[in-house]
Amino acid sequence: xxxxxxxxxxxxxxxxxxxxxxxxxxTLIKDLPQEQVHLVGxxxxxxWLAERLQRDLELPGAMGSLNISxxxxxxxxIGLHNQVTPSDIAFDVVDRHLIVVDDVLYTGRTIRAAMNExxxxxxxxxxxxxxxxxxxxxQLPICADFSAWQTAEASTGSVVLAKTEQGTFSLHIxxxxxxx
Amino acid sequence: MRLHLKNAxxxxxxxxxxxxxxxWMAGGRVASIGQAPDAFTADRVFDVAGKVVMPGLVDxxxxxxxxxxxxxxxxxxxxxxxxxxxxxxxxxxxxxxPPLDEPGLVEMLKHRxxxxxxxxxxxxxxxxxxxxxxxxTEMAELTEAGCVGFAQADRPVSDTRVLLRAMQYAKSFGxxxxxxxxxxxxxxxxxxxxxxxxxxLGLSGVPQQSETIALxxxxxxxxxxxxxxxxxxxxxxxxxALIQQAKAEGLPVTCDVSINHAHLTDVDIxxxxxxxxxxxxxxxxxxxxALRMGLAQGTIDALCSDHTPVDxxxxxxxxxxxxxxxxxxxxxxxxxxxxxxxxxxxxxDALARVTQGPAKVxxxxxxxxxxxxxxxxxxxADFCVVDLDAYWTVERRSLLSQSQHTxxxxxxxPAKVxxTGVRGxxxxxxxx
Amino acid sequence: MRNLQLNKHGELTHLISTEGxxxxxxxxxxxxxxxxxxxxxxxxxxxxxxxxxxxxxLFFENSTRTRTTxxxxxxxxxxxxxxxxxxxxxxxxxxxxxxxxxxxxxMQADIFVVRHESSGAPYLIARHVTPDVHVIxxxxxxxxxxxxxxxxxxxxxxxxKSFSNLTVAIVGDVLHSRVARSNIHALTTLxxxxxxxxxxxxxxxxxxxxxxxxxxxxxxxxxxDVDVIIMLRLQNERMRGALLPSSHExxxxxxxxxxxxxxxxxxxxxxxxxxxxxxVEIESAVxxxxxxxxxxxxxxxxxxxxxxMTIVAGASS
Numbered sequence: 001x002x003x004x005x006x007x008x009x010x011x012x013x014x015x016x017x018x019x020x021x022x023x024x025x026x027t028l029i030k031d032l033p034q035e036q037v038h039l040v041g042x043x044x045x046x047x048w049l050a051e052r053l054q055r056d057l058e059l060p061g062a063m064g065s066l067n068i069s070x071x072x073x074x075x076x077x078i079g080l081h082n083q084v085t086p087s088d089i090a091f092d093v094v095d096r097h098l099i100v101v102d103d104v105l106y107t108g109r110t111i112r113a114a115m116n117e118x119x120x121x122x123x124x125x126x127x128x129x130x131x132x133x134x135x136x137x138x139q140l141p142i143c144a145d146f147s148a149w150q151t152a153e154a155s156t157g158s159v160v161l162a163k164t165e166q167g168t169f170s171l172h173i174x175x176x177x178x179x180x
Numbered sequence: 181m182r183l184h185l186k187n188a189x190x191x192x193x194x195x196x197x198x199x200x201x202x203x204w205m206a207g208g209r210v211a212s213i214g215q216a217p218d219a220f221t222a223d224r225v226f227d228v229a230g231k232v233v234m235p236g237l238v239d240x241x242x243x244x245x246x247x248x249x250x251x252x253x254x255x256x257x258x259x260x261x262x263x264x265x266x267x268x269x270x271x272x273x274x275x276x277x278p279p280l281d282e283p284g285l286v287e288m289l290k291h292r293x294x295x296x297x298x299x300x301x302x303x304x305x306x307x308x309x310x311x312x313x314x315x316x317t318e319m320a321e322l323t324e325a326g327c328v329g330f331a332q333a334d335r336p337v338s339d340t341r342v343l344l345r346a347m348q349y350a351k352s353f354g355x356x357x358x359x360x361x362x363x364x365x366x367x368x369x370x371x372x373x374x375x376x377x378x379x380x381l382g383l384s385g386v387p388q389q390s391e392t393i394a395l396x397x398x399x400x401x402x403x404x405x406x407x408x409x410x411x412x413x414x415x416x417x418x419x420x421a422l423i424q425q426a427k428a429e430g431l432p433v434t435c436d437v438s439i440n441h442a443h444l445t446d447v448d449i450x451x452x453x454x455x456x457x458x459x460x461x462x463x464x465x466x467x468x469x470a471l472r473m474g475l476a477q478g479t480i481d482a483l484c485s486d487h488t489p490v491d492x493x494x495x496x497x498x499x500x501x502x503x504x505x506x507x508x509x510x511x512x513x514x515x516x517x518x519x520x521x522x523x524x525x526x527x528x529d530a531l532a533r534v535t536q537g538p539a540k541v542x543x544x545x546x547x548x549x550x551x552x553x554x555x556x557x558x559x560x561a562d563f564c565v566v567d568l569d570a571y572w573t574v575e576r577r578s579l580l581s582q583s584q585h586t587x588x589x590x591x592x593x594p595a596k597v598x599x600t601g602v603r604g605x606x607x608x609x610x611x612x
Numbered sequence: 613m614r615n616l617q618l619n620k621h622g623e624l625t626h627l628i629s630t631e632g633x634x635x636x637x638x639x640x641x642x643x644x645x646x647x648x649x650x651x652x653x654x655x656x657x658x659x660x661x662x663x664x665x666x667x668x669x670l671f672f673e674n675s676t677r678t679r680t681t682x683x684x685x686x687x688x689x690x691x692x693x694x695x696x697x698x699x700x701x702x703x704x705x706x707x708x709x710x711x712x713x714x715x716x717x718x719m720q721a722d723i724f725v726v727r728h729e730s731s732g733a734p735y736l737i738a739r740h741v742t743p744d745v746h747v748i749x750x751x752x753x754x755x756x757x758x759x760x761x762x763x764x765x766x767x768x769x770x771x772x773k774s775f776s777n778l779t780v781a782i783v784g785d786v787l788h789s790r791v792a793r794s795n796i797h798a799l800t801t802l803x804x805x806x807x808x809x810x811x812x813x814x815x816x817x818x819x820x821x822x823x824x825x826x827x828x829x830x831x832x833x834x835x836x837d838v839d840v841i842i843m844l845r846l847q848n849e850r851m852r853g854a855l856l857p858s859s860h861e862x863x864x865x866x867x868x869x870x871x872x873x874x875x876x877x878x879x880x881x882x883x884x885x886x887x888x889x890x891x892v893e894i895e896s897a898v899x900x901x902x903x904x905x906x907x908x909x910x911x912x913x914x915x916x917x918x919x920x921m922t923i924v925a926g927a928s929s
Contacts, residue, residue: 069647070659079623079926080661086650120656376819380631382731382755382790385818451616452732496710498730500753 014161014169017132017148021049022056024146025099025130029057036125037097039063042114043085045103045161049132052167053101061096064089071113093122103161105131108142133159181605182206183561184222188233193532194539194554203233205561208603213557224606226599228565234531235555236268236299236562236600238538240436241412242487242509244270246292247285248277249489254582258489258509259298261581263608265485265510266564266597268299269552271542273358274306275333281306281317283325290326298607300552300562302542304331304358307346313337316346319355328546329410331358334459338364340397347407356408356545359398361419362460366390371500373415373461377446383500386461391419399426402433410541411435413486415460417470424479434541435479437471438486439508439515444468444587454495454502455587475533476525482538483519485512489583507581514593517568521594561604570596616738623927626747627920628734629756631797638801642766644919645912651688652911661922662691665722670712671750672698672728677886678750681910682725685917691723713737721745723921731755731790746924754790760885761794763916765802767909768840771881775799781808781834781876782825783866784844784893785815787855791885792844793823800824810834811866814855831866835875843868843884846893859892869895873903881905 011017029037038061041050047065054063067087069080100114111129118124134147157173164170183205190213191198204211204220211217244258262270272289274280280289286303293301305327309315312335319330330350336359337343350357367390372378374385395411399422402409414420414435426433440458445468449456456462474480488505495502512534520530539553555563573592576584600608615632619625624637651657667686669679679695686693698712709728716724723746726734731753738747751757765775772778780799786792786809799807800823809820810828820827828834835841846862856862873882882894882904890896899906 067647070661075661075926079928080644080922086647116660120658121654374818376822379817379819380793380823382753382793451735493708496708496736498709498728498733498736498753500730500732 011149011171014132014171018049018052018169020148021130021132021146022053024148025053026057028128028130028146029097029099032097035060036095037061037099038091039099039101040089040114040118041065042100042102042110043067046101048161048163048169049103050101062091064091066114066117068110068113068117071117073109073113087117089118089121093118093124095123095125098124098127100127100129102129102131104133104135104159105129105142105144105147106135106137106158108138108140111142112140132161182220182223183601183604183606184220184225185233185565186225186227187229188565189231190555191232191234191528191531192535192555193528194235194536195556196528198528203555205601205604208561208605210555210557210559210561213555226565230567230569231598232566232568233555233563234266234566235535235553235559236564236602237266237512237534238269238482238542238553239267239487239509239512239534240271240482240484240538240541241273241438242267242270242485243273243275243489243505245489246276247289255292255296257580257582258487259293259296260608261487261507261509261579262299263600264580264597264610266513266566266600267485267509268562268564268600268602269539269542270299270301271328272301272303273333274304274331275311275335279306279311280304280322280327281309281311283318283321286322286325286327299602302326302328302546302549304329306330307332307350307357308337308342311335313339313342316342316349319350320353323353323355328542328549329356329358331412332360334360334362336360336362336364336367336394340401343397344401344405347401347405351405351407354547356410358410358412358545360412360460361391361394361398361414363390363393366393371457371461371504372449373446373463375446375464377449381449381452381499388416388418388463388467391416391460392422395419395422399431399433402426402431406432408432408544409434410545413438413441413460414471414474414480415441415467416463417467420470420474420479424474427479432544434481434544436482436484436538436541437475437480438484439512440486440506440587441468441471442475442483442519443515448587449499452499453587454497454499455506455585455589457495457499457502457504458506459504472519472523475519476523476529478529478537480533481541483512483516483533484538485509487581489581490585491583492585495585506586507579507583508586509581510579511574511586511588511593513564513566513597514572514595515588517595518593561601563601564597565599567596567598568594570594572596616735619743619927621928624923625743625927626734626738627758627924628738628747628749628752629797630758630761630794630801631756633801635801635803638762638765638798641762641916641919641923642769644923645762645766645915648915648918649912652914657688658690659688660690662686662689662722662925665691665925666720667691667693667723667725667921668716668721669693669695669750670698670716670724670726671696672726672733673751675727675751678727681913682748682750682917685914686723686921688914689918689921691921709733709736710740713740717741717745723748723925725750727751729753744929746927748920748924751790754788754793756794757790757885758794759913759917759920760791761798762920763909763913764795764842764883764885765798766912766916767883767905768881770908770912771905772839775802775804778804778839779806779808779837780804780840780842781810781838782842782844783810783831783834783868785846786811786820786844787815787817788847789844792842795842796823796825808834808838812856831872832875835872838876838880840881840883841868841873841876843882843888843894845885845887846889859889863892867891867893867895868898870897870901873898879903883909886910
């Protein structure tokens with residue numbers, strides 16, 4: 001019987017996890033030329049995290065956000081997954097070091113789509129992936145360069161990041177959504 | 181063949197009869213009603229209790245597509261359809277290929293019909309040679325060959341001098357002209373009735389003035405000449421009003437309406453359903469109401485099938501490119517009955533529009549013809565047996581005509597013909 | 613009469629006419645188009661949404677511009693595009709419309725973009741394709757040109773934000789115009805305050821009042837306080853004889869000049885589906901002037917067509 005992801009009680013809070021993420025990213029980009037580093041958040045949870053990371057890290061380079069709807073692999077099954085906010089990559093991607101930020105890494109399909117989209121903007125020097133939570137149930141050969149938390153075993157339900165008006169993060173459980 | 185029909189509900193509008201009785205037929209005629217003739221042994225006795233026996237229907241317009249268009253329909257297939265519809269007399273328009281403008285062609289057609297020995301065929305001769313509207317035909321020769329009147333089918337004569345001469349010539353011999361009220365320019369390239377619906381669909385429209393202007397012209401010339409006119413396929417309230425005025429004035433006019441215009445309107449075209457591509461085009465609600473009222477009151481003398489076989493290739497095209505026409509022989513009786521039920525028209529009056537009414541039109545047009553459309557003693561034994569309580573669904577596979585294109589496809593209609601007889605012989609029976 | 617454009621789940625599976633589509637569906641198309649607009653700024657303007665899908669442009673009537681915008685839209689969605697100019701080939705040899713469709717369907721077409729001179733042709737086609745094939749009407753006779761109407765609506769929404777209080781005037785040959793009909797349906801569905809048609813009587817069809825349109829035969833009255841002016845193209849054939857005596861007289865009384873434009877609101881939009889007949893229906897100063905959004909229409913046209921293709925291709929079978 002698969003245990004459900006209702007053991008939030010066993011997990012640190014979203015705010016605690018964010019602090020771990022911040023330190024993890026700081027270490028990750030330590031040896032990279034700072035002006036060439038750009039955070040790219042995946043809408044919407046990843047973009048929220050990227051916004052706060054951008055402020056806390058005080059990076060010189062602009063951040064970007066990605067709406068991966070056009071690059072998903074499930075168009076034939078569910079049609080266009082319509083998220084209203086379009087992608088916003090205002091800087092030149094060529095030869096830059098991109099840090100893709102997402103809230104939950106699950107099957108890996110979102111990250112596959114994100115990379116395909118990013119490469120349509122140009123050829124980056126490198127792409128790294130940081131996530132808040134890694135569910136470790138991959139369907140593709142994708143891995144995070146840093147994750148603030150790893151869930152131990154297979155589970156039903158999905159964990160979703162929320163943000164209050166003041167900007168505080170919290171985690172919730174929702175029924176299963178496909179291919180995160 | 182000697183027939184005895186027992187317990188029949190005899191409905192004969194011409195004789196004003198609607199009662200349950202027995203009918204005896206011999207020698208191709210009605211021998212007696214109500215009382216057995218002396219020393220009569222029937223070859224066949226039918227107990228038709230609960231069923232109606234009525235005169236065989238008289239249909240004032242049925243294209244049989246022979247000669248010339250046999251890939252669309254043949255005499256055999258269409259006559260079978262007629263019999264299945266309880267029709268025993270058919271008037272044929274002259275637009276065969278070649279058109280019926282020569283006595284030889286008419287004789288051939290009548291010969292073919294006699295060989296099949298089924299329903300009675302009454303061909304209309306072409307009013308002008310080749311139906312071209314230029315020179316008049318040998319109307320006397322054509323009448324001798326068997327034509328009962330003269331027509332132009334759906335090809336109106338635009339030259340009013342030709343129209344006038346044709347009327348004068350026909351009047352000299354006492355012939356009647358059967359004409360569709362159609363102004364050739366206003367109707368040109370129109371495929372639907374002018375109005376809101378045609379505009380929405382982006383279809384080229386035929387304004388109702390096409391019908392009213394043609395009627396004004398016909399009646400003006402008729403006033404001068406005095407020829408008998410039968411107006412074919414009235415389609416608008418305004419047109420009907422003109423016909424009513426002409427009749428009130430005393431002009432020798434009769435008219436008919438098709439089953440399609442008695443039941444349908446332009447909105448039924450829906451998403452360009454080519455089954456509704458008809459000439460004249462279907463008009464609006466008010467026109468349909470006026471036509472039904474005209475039928476009920478007798479301003480319209482006859483309801484006809486306007487049977488026009490079209491093959492699949494002709495209908496599976498965009499609306500404006502599709503061929504106009506619908507099959508109708510098998511639907512005439514049911515649609516007459518459906519109208520009567522819906523508008524609460526007395527049944528005998530409704531049935532008159534498909535028996536006595538058209539028979540009268542024919543009698544006016546061809547006075548030498550023996551009378552038809554009634555089942556009195558001495559009448560030709562042309563009849564049909566009908567179950568008024570039965571319903572049937574119009575389906576492609578159940579239609580006998582070679583053309584299965586009708587706007588009534590899929591509809592459930594009342595009244596089923598169980599048997600049809602001509603000259604006292606059962607020529608068609610519904611398979612059980 | 614179930615609307616053929618919607619599948620049994622109520623999703624848009626064909627786009628044949630703006631008539632009969634709900635406000636929600638129209639807004640959904642406009643919203644989706646909005647997400648495609650930024651792509652034009654990227655180097656790689658393609659997205660892989662329709663990769664592997666075949667789009668067949670079936671143009672029975674010539675039109676390089678419309679066909680090209682559909683081609684660009686399909687290519688930006690990564691679809692494979694095939695252009696068929698039917699004039700030149702089978703139909704000229706007598707092949708029926710349905711036979712042409714059957715043959716192409718055997719080549720695994722996913723989307724047919726059809727332009728045909730007979731009103732209703734796309735419905736005939738839609739009734740004869742399998743559920744996983746989609747028909748997009750690029751103009752049929754006088755009946756409809758839905759993608760043009762949608763890009764016109766997109767343009768209006770872009771500049772005016774809301775449809776509610778707008779008065780929109782359509783000027784020109786409404787009788788023969790599929791653009792006019794599609795615009796009228798879209799505008800009334802989206803809830804504009806008033807739709808007007810301005811033309812001489814010979815160019816106005818019957819039944820406009822039933823479609824919710826007020827008619828005018830005078831530009832000064834018709835354009836008074838209007839927010840949007842949609843100019844229609846006047847075809848050369850109309851000007852020879854029966855419907856109109858000359859282009860000179862037409863321009864004088866119904867052409868959009870700066871003087872006539874001044875009857876409308878000062879911020880009124882000037883639109884035209886193109887191609888324009890300068891000096892016949894519109895003066896160059898107006899066509900190139902500050903109120904003209906004609907070029908924006910062209911840009912938006914690509915995003916709108918991308919949206920339509922994406923939406924129909926995404927409908928469940």
